[in-house]
Amino acid sequence: MPAPHLAGVLMLLALAPVAWVVDLLVMGWLTTPVVLVVSFWEGRLLRERRRNDSG
Numbered sequence: 001m002p003a004p005h006l007a008g009v010l011m012l013l014a015l016a017p018v019a020w021v022v023d024l025l026v027m028g029w030l031t032t033p034v035v036l037v038v039s040f041w042e043g044r045l046l047r048e049r050r051r052n053d054s055g
Contacts, residue, residue, distance in 0.1 A: 008038035012033065 001009075009032045019027055 002045075004030065004038045004041040007041070008034055011037070 011033065015027070015030055015034070018030065022030075
């Protein structure tokens with residue numbers, strides 16, 4: 001599993017206890033930054049990999 005995905009899973013697991021006491025809408029707000037962090041991190045890694053392959 002790629003590092004950004006593993007980090008995302010760990011961040012979501014850290015939010016699991018909060019899920020029992022907040023609304024579904026609040027969980028959506030809390031999970032959105034996790035997904036954004038993982039996607040930006042993954043995008044950065046892919047751009048670096050393409051740059052290294054072409055250069």
